[in-house]
Amino acid sequence: MKMSSRLFVWLALSLAATVACATDDVQHGKYLATLGDCAACHTPRNGEPFSGGRVVPTPFGAIPSPNLTPDRETGLGHWTADDFYRAMHSGMGHDGTSLYPAFPFTSYTKATRADTDAIFAYLRSLPAVKRAGTPNTLRWPYSVRSLMGAWRALYFDEGEYQPDPKRSAAWNRGAYLVEGLGHCNECHARRNSFGAMVQEPFLAGGIVPVQNWYAPDLSMGTNGGLAGWSEADLVALLKAGRSAKGTAFGPMAEVVMRSTQHLDDADLVAMATYLKSLPDRDAPPERESAVDAREMALKGQKIYAQQCAACHAADGRGKGEAYPPLDGNGSVTDPTGINTIRIVLSGGFAPVTKDNPRPYSMPPFTQTLNDEDAAAVVTYIRQAWSNKAASVSPGDVRAYRSTPGD
Structure with a gap:
């Protein structure tokens, strides 16, 4: 074989490998975006996927979600992978301003750089949709974005998830998903008067702000919100929306429909393994006798x-x-x-x-x-x-x- 022919074959194989790798990144990113339920907030009702504009209600005012398609004027067209990682990891926008925690960077910060790059590759593969953002309606003083610096100093712990070497691979995978991209604590926790999650006890349940549903305690131990559940019961709920122990209603029904039913069984089992390890809770108050x-x-x-x-x-x-x-x-x-x-x-x-x-x-x-x-x-x-x-x-x-x- 002549040198030029060999070079051509090598280039063709290299190009094929590069395309395959890029395709794998996009598919993996799609899976991760589904795991993170990104479309729930970033897809308007009856609108184009990920084109933004759906209002995220908060006790402090409404925040419309941004356009995540690669449109250069109104979306992420000018963003780099570094910009996207900074948003996910540090809660900082393309222009260097602090993002509001209606975007759950407080949980997404645990995602690895490889995973945020894959999500960004998937978002870049979407059709560009021109949809300009609308201003938020936050009340003063919450509308003063510079005050986010103080909030971040008090309530934001930046950093990727660090595996616990004393735990199994399944437990660590479950912890990474539940604490990170799954951002379960964003709903299943109480919030203080400044909108920050109360972390202790972890995943102990709380009222979903504005939506007025109660996201239950996720402990499967004594007195936990899922006491008496098995890992199989929880996997069934996340996959089918129902189990022998209960059924998903309210906001959780949407999470199951859009997100968890599409996850690999291994990831669902990992999440259940992690939640099974949550500690027992204190005994509830005695039944009223009035x-x-x-x-x-x-x-x-x-x-x-x-x-x-x-x-x-x-x-x-x-x-x-x-x-x-x-x-x-x-x-x-x-x-x-x-x-x-x-x-x-x-x-x-x-x-x-x-x-x-x-x-x-x-x-x-x-x-x-x-x-x-x-x-x-x-x-x-x-x-x-x-x-x-x-x-x-x-x-x-x-x-x-x-x-x-x-």
């Missing part, structure tokens, strides 16, 4: 028998995976009662997934039950069987009957 609470529960028992027992069973254990159990259900016994109130009023709609393409849904009772009746049946459910949660009042029901929720 006379009015007892009377409310008695009234609620009658309503439950009429409206709920046919699906969820008289003993609260549910019926198969179609009708989830209420006895021992962490979403039922959460500290607030928000989720149970909202599902009783507005119904429960499980996500459509590959493994559950035609999910059962719970009808709304907002027209059937007044505030007193809804409070009574919710109180009964939260205090019946093995449940020992606090009662809810008609005022609680009234508050969440009118909540916007999204």
Whole structure:
């Protein structure tokens, strides 16, 4: 073979390898962007994927998401991989200004450079969409971006995830996904008055700001929000949107539909392995013994028998995976009662997934039950069987009957 022919073959093979490598990076980046559920915030309703403009509500005002397509005028067309890594890792924009933590760089900082480069390669492969951003509506003084410097100093710990050599590979992978790109703590944690996550105890549950759903404690240990769950139960929920222990509703249903159902089984098992290791929680407060609470529960028992027992069973254990159990259900016994109130009023709609393409849904009772009746049946459910949660009042029901929720 002549030298020129050999050179041609070498160049052709090198080009093919480069193209294959680039294709692999894009596909891996797509998987990681799905894991991070990026489209949920960066895709407008009925709009082009990742073109921005969907409003992220916060207690301090609304923040429209930016355009992540490679449009040079309105998207990431002028960005480099270094710029994107700085945004993910340090929470700093292309122009050097601090990003608001509605973008969860507080969790994404744990992502490796290789993974952020892959996500950026995927975003660069998307069709460019010209969609100019709109200003945020943050109230003063939160609109003063320079104040983010003080916030970052107090509440932001920058740094990639560092594996724990004492733990298994599966545990470390799960920790990386849950703490990093999965950004689970952004919802499953309380927040202080400045919007920062309360990290201790970790993943201990909290109200999702503005949306008014309670993201439960994720401990599977004693008194945890997922006490009694197995790793298989959790994997089933993340993959199908339902399991023998419960069903995904509210914001979590969207997370399952857009993100977790598409993850590899190995990653789902890794996440479950990590969550299984979360510590036990303190015992919940004793069941209320006030006379009015007892009377409310008695009234609620009658309503439950009429409206709920046919699906969820008289003993609260549910019926198969179609009708989830209420006895021992962490979403039922959460500290607030928000989720149970909202599902009783507005119904429960499980996500459509590959493994559950035609999910059962719970009808709304907002027209059937007044505030007193809804409070009574919710109180009964939260205090019946093995449940020992606090009662809810008609005022609680009234508050969440009118909540916007999204």
